[in-house]
Amino acid sequence: MNRGSPVIEVRDLIKNFAVSSGFFGRPGTFLRAVDRVSLLIRRGETLGLVGESGSGKSTVGNCILRLLQPDGGQIFFRGRDLAAMNRRELQTIRGRVQVVFQDPLSSLDPRMTIKRIVGYPLTVSKQVRGAEVEDRVLAMLREVGLGKDHLHRYPHEFSGGQRQRIGMARALITEPECIMLDEPTSALDVSVQAQILNLIHDLQKRHGYAYLFITHDLAVVRHISHRIAVMYLGLIVESASKDTLFENPCHPYTRALMASAPRPDPFNRQDLAVLPGDPPSPVHIPPGCRFHPRCSSVMDVCRLEAPPRVRIAADHEVACHLYPST
Amino acid sequence: MDAAFTSRHPRLRELLLTLKILSRNPSAVAGALIIGIMAFMGFSADLLAPFDPIRINLSERLNPPGWGHLFGTDEMGRDILSRVMHGARISLRIGFMVVAAAGMTGSFIGAAAGFLGGRIDNLIMRVMDVVLSFPPLVLAMALAAAMGPSLNNAIMAVAFVMVPKFARIVRGEALAVKEMPYIAAARVSGAKNFWIIFNHILPNCMNSVVVLATLTLGETILIAASLSFIGLGAQPPAPEWGAMISVGRKFVMDQWWYATFPGLFILFTVIGFNILGDALRDVLDPRIRR
Amino acid sequence: MLDYGKTLLSIRDLSVRFATYQGLARVLEKVCLDIKSGEILGLVGETGCGKSVLARSVLRIIPSPPGKIAAGTISYQGEDLLQISETRMRQVRGNRISMIFQEPMSSLNPVFSVGNQMREVIRLHQQVSKKEATRIALDMLRQVQMPDPAAVLGKFPHELSGGMRQRVMIAMELSCGPDLLLADEPTTALDVTVQGQVLAILRRLAGEKGVSVLFITHDMGVVAQICDRVAVMYAGQMVEVAEVKELFSAPAHPYTRGLISAIPGAEGEKGAEHLYSIPGVVPGLIDPPEGCRYHPRCEKKRAVCTEQTPVMVKLHADHDVACHCCGPSREEGRP
Numbered sequence: 001m002n003r004g005s006p007v008i009e010v011r012d013l014i015k016n017f018a019v020s021s022g023f024f025g026r027p028g029t030f031l032r033a034v035d036r037v038s039l040l041i042r043r044g045e046t047l048g049l050v051g052e053s054g055s056g057k058s059t060v061g062n063c064i065l066r067l068l069q070p071d072g073g074q075i076f077f078r079g080r081d082l083a084a085m086n087r088r089e090l091q092t093i094r095g096r097v098q099v100v101f102q103d104p105l106s107s108l109d110p111r112m113t114i115k116r117i118v119g120y121p122l123t124v125s126k127q128v129r130g131a132e133v134e135d136r137v138l139a140m141l142r143e144v145g146l147g148k149d150h151l152h153r154y155p156h157e158f159s160g161g162q163r164q165r166i167g168m169a170r171a172l173i174t175e176p177e178c179i180m181l182d183e184p185t186s187a188l189d190v191s192v193q194a195q196i197l198n199l200i201h202d203l204q205k206r207h208g209y210a211y212l213f214i215t216h217d218l219a220v221v222r223h224i225s226h227r228i229a230v231m232y233l234g235l236i237v238e239s240a241s242k243d244t245l246f247e248n249p250c251h252p253y254t255r256a257l258m259a260s261a262p263r264p265d266p267f268n269r270q271d272l273a274v275l276p277g278d279p280p281s282p283v284h285i286p287p288g289c290r291f292h293p294r295c296s297s298v299m300d301v302c303r304l305e306a307p308p309r310v311r312i313a314a315d316h317e318v319a320c321h322l323y324p325s326t
Numbered sequence: 327m328d329a330a331f332t333s334r335h336p337r338l339r340e341l342l343l344t345l346k347i348l349s350r351n352p353s354a355v356a357g358a359l360i361i362g363i364m365a366f367m368g369f370s371a372d373l374l375a376p377f378d379p380i381r382i383n384l385s386e387r388l389n390p391p392g393w394g395h396l397f398g399t400d401e402m403g404r405d406i407l408s409r410v411m412h413g414a415r416i417s418l419r420i421g422f423m424v425v426a427a428a429g430m431t432g433s434f435i436g437a438a439a440g441f442l443g444g445r446i447d448n449l450i451m452r453v454m455d456v457v458l459s460f461p462p463l464v465l466a467m468a469l470a471a472a473m474g475p476s477l478n479n480a481i482m483a484v485a486f487v488m489v490p491k492f493a494r495i496v497r498g499e500a501l502a503v504k505e506m507p508y509i510a511a512a513r514v515s516g517a518k519n520f521w522i523i524f525n526h527i528l529p530n531c532m533n534s535v536v537v538l539a540t541l542t543l544g545e546t547i548l549i550a551a552s553l554s555f556i557g558l559g560a561q562p563p564a565p566e567w568g569a570m571i572s573v574g575r576k577f578v579m580d581q582w583w584y585a586t587f588p589g590l591f592i593l594f595t596v597i598g599f600n601i602l603g604d605a606l607r608d609v610l611d612p613r614i615r616r
Numbered sequence: 617m618l619d620y621g622k623t624l625l626s627i628r629d630l631s632v633r634f635a636t637y638q639g640l641a642r643v644l645e646k647v648c649l650d651i652k653s654g655e656i657l658g659l660v661g662e663t664g665c666g667k668s669v670l671a672r673s674v675l676r677i678i679p680s681p682p683g684k685i686a687a688g689t690i691s692y693q694g695e696d697l698l699q700i701s702e703t704r705m706r707q708v709r710g711n712r713i714s715m716i717f718q719e720p721m722s723s724l725n726p727v728f729s730v731g732n733q734m735r736e737v738i739r740l741h742q743q744v745s746k747k748e749a750t751r752i753a754l755d756m757l758r759q760v761q762m763p764d765p766a767a768v769l770g771k772f773p774h775e776l777s778g779g780m781r782q783r784v785m786i787a788m789e790l791s792c793g794p795d796l797l798l799a800d801e802p803t804t805a806l807d808v809t810v811q812g813q814v815l816a817i818l819r820r821l822a823g824e825k826g827v828s829v830l831f832i833t834h835d836m837g838v839v840a841q842i843c844d845r846v847a848v849m850y851a852g853q854m855v856e857v858a859e860v861k862e863l864f865s866a867p868a869h870p871y872t873r874g875l876i877s878a879i880p881g882a883e884g885e886k887g888a889e890h891l892y893s894i895p896g897v898v899p900g901l902i903d904p905p906e907g908c909r910y911h912p913r914c915e916k917k918r919a920v921c922t923e924q925t926p927v928m929v930k931l932h933a934d935h936d937v938a939c940h941c942c943g944p945s946r947e948e949g950r951p
Contacts, residue, residue, distance in 0.1 A: 099510070099511060101507040107511055112525075120512070124516050124521060152335070152336045154340070160663065161897065167511075170515075189662035189663055189898075190836065191662065191874060191893060192662075194880070197880065197891055198891055217880075218808070219881040220880050222880065223880035259812075260809045260811070261837065262835065262837035262840065263840065266843075271816070272812035272816045272819075275813075276813070278810060279807060
């Protein structure tokens, strides 16, 4: 599979949310959920986007899907700026970027049968009709390990893992190039999670999809990703290829994240409380480096200046004052 | 029912399951039974009713209940049982027409308001608030009076009054449904607003609408009877329950049966719809369903 | 290594049924489990395996109807908790056995301040003045390493973050000095770094106060890090109970082995392309498979597995397993 040609490129993406609408229509306060985030998702490659709640990782995904309107920056699909496209051009791109959500039950309409759920991306666009829809749906169900006897059932008649397969089938039917996987396995049990991760992996091998895999689980992201970006409070603090990141994590937050994830190894008990405090709310972003109130290696400069992104190796960028740009 | 057949027809399967659960709920059965009897009497009144409901027979004026006339006769000698049976048809027809009209309009308005949000939502819901701020009977009376006394006008007046009830319930549900991930998935696949409203929002609000419709049916029959009672609804000699009570009122001291039987029928019908509605609310609740 | 004390709570042959529209669900089937004093016992299993129902049965708080404890005993300090009166049960709840839940917000009253609620709980179980109760509350908050405990007392639950709320719950439940804390996925809803903090607090406090903890989770990593012993459940049955290191190094039951192999990252630093995954799906509990409920997914199933329900047998001192294929002759069960 030829890996490498960029499918989605995000440059300096900014997204603000209004916290309060203000009094009598005066502008209220804003929170910056995503601050100048840049990403590159290549064909046949999985980019893991890791972060805790409030880090803005899902907001980045929703901007790429055009579910949210970005407040700044650009998103390119196959080199074309989405913002510069008109309605008709956008319509042709619809379906080329697809999504699979975290909760497999609430992402399927409980009132629709599997045939309608999986088939409706086709019926909506009116490209395909009648019996052909059923054929295509069936082909997709087979692709994700389901079959003909599942066509006329409702989502609640399936187990969590099967529902996530249905979600995959719906995403695949429009022949997308990029699929955003928003915590696709975190609502599933371990044994089912393994099945779904294997499926996700196999589909990429077969079709060369570009994945944006959003998760908080480092073990999962380590298993599935080729490259990883770590987000904290709307900012990418470190990005590298998977092996580089796990062999040489540089940002103190990345290290803390790795250290506090419980490992299934009872012979080496970890000190789990490596990072004090809670992730601060994005409404009150600390000045300087956003991580400094929780950082163990905080310096004076961290409280004043936001660190720039520094390239410390070919495929390794980090935003921390410990690694000054030279 | 054949299992292979139902596996091809998911809607039928779901309906059968709902009926099965309903059949184990005693109040649902009681409510359905009452309404079933009323509906049966109404639809087969032409065959079952012992007398013509409007033929005048002055020799049998104001007979008390007895073997000839089970519910007695009125001041024109008409059989009250036959009139009450025909009245069931009129009342149920009014009820279903009103609820169908109000339910469809109200649901669509509510779904659009909830889903589209913003200014449209504000505008629609403030109009609904204005309608809701009048007591339903008074508003229906004013509207029916303005349009002139006739059964069709009464139906339209009551339907208009009932629209905001549906709009409000559906809007609330739509606000919850529109945040569901499957709506986002539909958008990603290129679905447009109206497609989403008809295919996702409305079907997912149907449970509440069905419950509300059942409860509203009872209320509608009561309001329609009230309108007829004051002469704004069904016109004589139509055997409408409210209209019958209105005339029977004059005789209530000496001929108690005249107003009593139509009154009892109104009572049972309204109770029937209300307990069925309550039972439906329990049964359709997805939390207890499985 | 903890010096295991005597058995604190002993569950024997507990069976629980839930009436559903589809039929009677056999949610727990003859479950046996001992909790020893001072230990952290992990209870793992997949969604719907009955682990939460087990904990709730101990406190007799399963919703009833539709739930019903059909058979079994839960003996605690010479009493059968399933037989005692509701009045006596209320004394046990909170005083001797407490519980914390996945979502602390649902157990905290949104209209009262944290201090108010903590004081109330403390005074419900101890005869102390309001001032003394405040002092105890402050002390407890300090013990759960709450930053600025005095300020937290005046706050309302919604003003706290998820991690802080869970700390308040732990402080509140431990303030009555229970012997046993039932923790139902207390860190599942928390962020990784916050989960680490809460786990560390639980581990330390349980040790200091000598409280036994029944820690329900589906995360094998969490189990490995904080538990002394582990009980594994599958589809309403207990399949394996072992000391934690033993369980991870020599899991006996095929299901336990599957669970451990399916963890991403468990296969080594580099990792294979494919994770091990248990074939098939978890069975329904209304019409569960005959015999061993795991047999339709088991790689080692034999004829006997489809006919007889295996009973718990002792492999050795701290390792029990319910499996026809890995009985006391241990070599057979090893991969």
